[in-house]
Amino acid sequence: MERSQLERQRVAKLERLREAGVDPYPHRVDRTHTISQALETLETAEGQGAEGAQIAGVAVAGRLRSIRTMGKVTFAHIDDGTGAIQLFLRVQQLGDGAYRMFKQNFDLGDFVGAHGALMRTRTGEISVLADRITMLAKAISPLPVVKEREEDGETVRFSAFSDLEERYRQRYADLASNAGVREIFRVRARVMSALRRFLDERRFLEVETPILQPLYGGAAARPFTTHHNQLDQDLYLRISFELYLKRLVVGMYERVYEIGHDFRNEGVSHKHNPEFTQLEFYAAYLDYHDVMELTEDMVAYAAEEVLGSAVIQYQGHEIDLSPPWRRVTLRQAALEVTGVDYASHPTAPELAAAMEAQGLAARTDATWGYLIDKGLLGAVEPTLIQPTFIIDYPRDISPLAKAKPGDPMHVERFEFFIGGLELGNAFTELNDPFDQEQRFIEMGQLYGPDDEEAHPLDEDYLRAMKYGMPPNGGFGMGVDRLIMLLTDQVSIREVILYPHMRTKE
RNA sequence: GGGCCGUUAGCUCAGCCUGGCAGAGCAGGGGCCUUUUAAGCCUUUGGUCGCAGGUUCGAAUCCUGCACGGCCCA
Numbered sequence: 001m002e003r004s005q006l007e008r009q010r011v012a013k014l015e016r017l018r019e020a021g022v023d024p025y026p027h028r029v030d031r032t033h034t035i036s037q038a039l040e041t042l043e044t045a046e047g048q049g050a051e052g053a054q055i056a057g058v059a060v061a062g063r064l065r066s067i068r069t070m071g072k073v074t075f076a077h078i079d080d081g082t083g084a085i086q087l088f089l090r091v092q093q094l095g096d097g098a099y100r101m102f103k104q105n106f107d108l109g110d111f112v113g114a115h116g117a118l119m120r121t122r123t124g125e126i127s128v129l130a131d132r133i134t135m136l137a138k139a140i141s142p143l144p145v146v147k148e149r150e151e152d153g154e155t156v157r158f159s160a161f162s163d164l165e166e167r168y169r170q171r172y173a174d175l176a177s178n179a180g181v182r183e184i185f186r187v188r189a190r191v192m193s194a195l196r197r198f199l200d201e202r203r204f205l206e207v208e209t210p211i212l213q214p215l216y217g218g219a220a221a222r223p224f225t226t227h228h229n230q231l232d233q234d235l236y237l238r239i240s241f242e243l244y245l246k247r248l249v250v251g252m253y254e255r256v257y258e259i260g261h262d263f264r265n266e267g268v269s270h271k272h273n274p275e276f277t278q279l280e281f282y283a284a285y286l287d288y289h290d291v292m293e294l295t296e297d298m299v300a301y302a303a304e305e306v307l308g309s310a311v312i313q314y315q316g317h318e319i320d321l322s323p324p325w326r327r328v329t330l331r332q333a334a335l336e337v338t339g340v341d342y343a344s345h346p347t348a349p350e351l352a353a354a355m356e357a358q359g360l361a362a363r364t365d366a367t368w369g370y371l372i373d374k375g376l377l378g379a380v381e382p383t384l385i386q387p388t389f390i391i392d393y394p395r396d397i398s399p400l401a402k403a404k405p406g407d408p409m410h411v412e413r414f415e416f417f418i419g420g421l422e423l424g425n426a427f428t429e430l431n432d433p434f435d436q437e438q439r440f441i442e443m444g445q446l447y448g449p450d451d452e453e454a455h456p457l458d459e460d461y462l463r464a465m466k467y468g469m470p471p472n473g474g475f476g477m478g479v480d481r482l483i484m485l486l487t488d489q490v491s492i493r494e495v496i497l498y499p500h501m502r503t504k505e
Numbered sequence: 506g507g508g509c510c511g512u513u514a515g516c517u518c519a520g521c522c523u524g525g526c527a528g529a530g531c532a533g534g535g536g537c538c539u540u541u542u543a544a545g546c547c548u549u550u551g552g553u554c555g556c557a558g559g560u561u562c563g564a565a566u567c568c569u570g571c572a573c574g575g576c577c578c579a
Contacts, residue, residue: 004515005515005551009534075540142516165575503573
């Protein structure tokens with residue numbers, strides 16, 4: 001192990017501890033209070049009139065965050081994740097030897113235990129006046145030092161651990177030194193549990209379906225491939241849960257949902273990670289209008305549960321997630337933003353020409369559906385700051401959605417957008433096996449045999465549908481993006497603990 | 506895939522344009538200090554300047570390639 005000067009100094013301190021008979025990595029810890037409990041304990045005692053009280057026999061533990069030595073007295077802060085508390089270390093209480101031991105061999109970043117009395121210092125800060133200080137785990141590598149000061153109610157940080165690459169590669173160090181990052185993943189956990197609670201309360205059954213699939217489907221995306229050696233079988237990592245969940249609806253579970261990871265072998269960007277968290281649900285006897293209501297209720301519920309309000313701040317915008325959300329057809333929205341009415345240009349060359357006439361880039365090799373999805377909707381997307389359902393998509397790009405009655409061009413499908421981000425996709429599910437087979441065949445013709453974004457024809461899925469699939473509404477949402485929204489983050493990497501990074505060297 | 510930007514001490518950054526002894530703050534070491542909180546004061550250590558080539562008497566600095574990252578575009 002190659003060591004920096006700082007690491008060598010810390011190893012020397014560790015050896016000095018050992019020579020003094022101190023185990024720098026002891027097995028057991030005597031702790032009576034978490035730090036937040038300790039702070040509460042003194043406040044409660046004071047609230048009951050015990051002004052100036054000391055509470056003896058308190059033991060706390062945590063990581064050393066700051067050390068200020070003034071001769072024979074030292075102030076330090078430790079942090080255990082529940083909060084931070086000041087340690088008040090004096091020769092008088094600790095004794096000469098222990099005090100020297102601390103000054104010489106304890107460093108920022110070490111995990112320590114402190115035993116003593118809860119009290120307030122002259123400046124009024126709750127502190128542990130320590131009569132014993134114990135090494136719990138010596139840190140060899142120095143964590144980035146982050147100092148803060150309150151200034152007009154704002155926390156001003158001096159120096160920081162802010163290099164994005166190193167923060168993501170060494171998330172442990174990022175979390176250990178940046179409390180704000182820790183908070184993001186606490187919010188994330190609360191969002192996940194709020195989503196589950198919302199669905200559980202509405203009689204949805206949480207299920208788990210295969211990640212390794214012999215055939216991929218349910219989305220237009222390129223899969224990761226892998227191989228089972230003993231079976232000598234090629235397998236794909238799922239790109240969606242859709243086809244497996246709808247098989248369960250055939251199997252008489254009226255309402256199912258799954259939260260898990262999808263894998264898409266595509267570009268990495270501030271909005272895309274190759275592995276991301278998806279929520280899908282399917283509910284028998286609902287159509288896409290019902291699913292819209294569930295969607296707006298669920299998102300508003302999550303915000304209220306986690307942030308205490310359905311009105312959120314995102315990138316300087318105030319966004320109101322309260323139902324009902326605006327509903328507008330894709331055709332209308334595209335016309336308003338781009339001036340192009342795709343319905344009057346029903347072929348790819350005509351539509352491309354119309355788009356170019358409006359100054360929009362249009363790939364000449366693209367299909368009609370692609371031009372609408374990437375070209376027109378792509379222009380609309382950043383304008384959708386307040387929550388919006390874009391409804392009624394072209395049939396060509398929606399092979400699993402049920403047709404819109406009396407409108408051969410469209411299906412009953414919506415996507416929803418908040419803060420300029422696409423959050424999810426849903427439809428009245430196609431449950432007619434004959435129509436479904438026809439759609440698969442059309443997709444095959446549209447994409448050509450080698451295009452991995454095409455939906456391969458899933459015979460088993462068709463077989464399931466032939467047993468009878470009740471009318472149902474389905475829904476999929478990128479959970480990471482919802483969390484970006486609720487934590488005011490622009491990059492998906494800030495809400496995924498270990499985002500994908502290219503291997504170095 | 507393309508364009509632009511970045512990579513210098515443990516961390517955050519100067520230095521590069523205009524080539525000439527590698528710097529600052531924090532952290533670390535030594536010293537003073539028994540109520541501090543970005544503690545303070547004195548002192549001091551620490552570098553594969555991302556990697557590999559090239560140009561030059563001389564390269565952190567100029568040029569080329571590569572790696573990793575960021576932003577924008579596809």
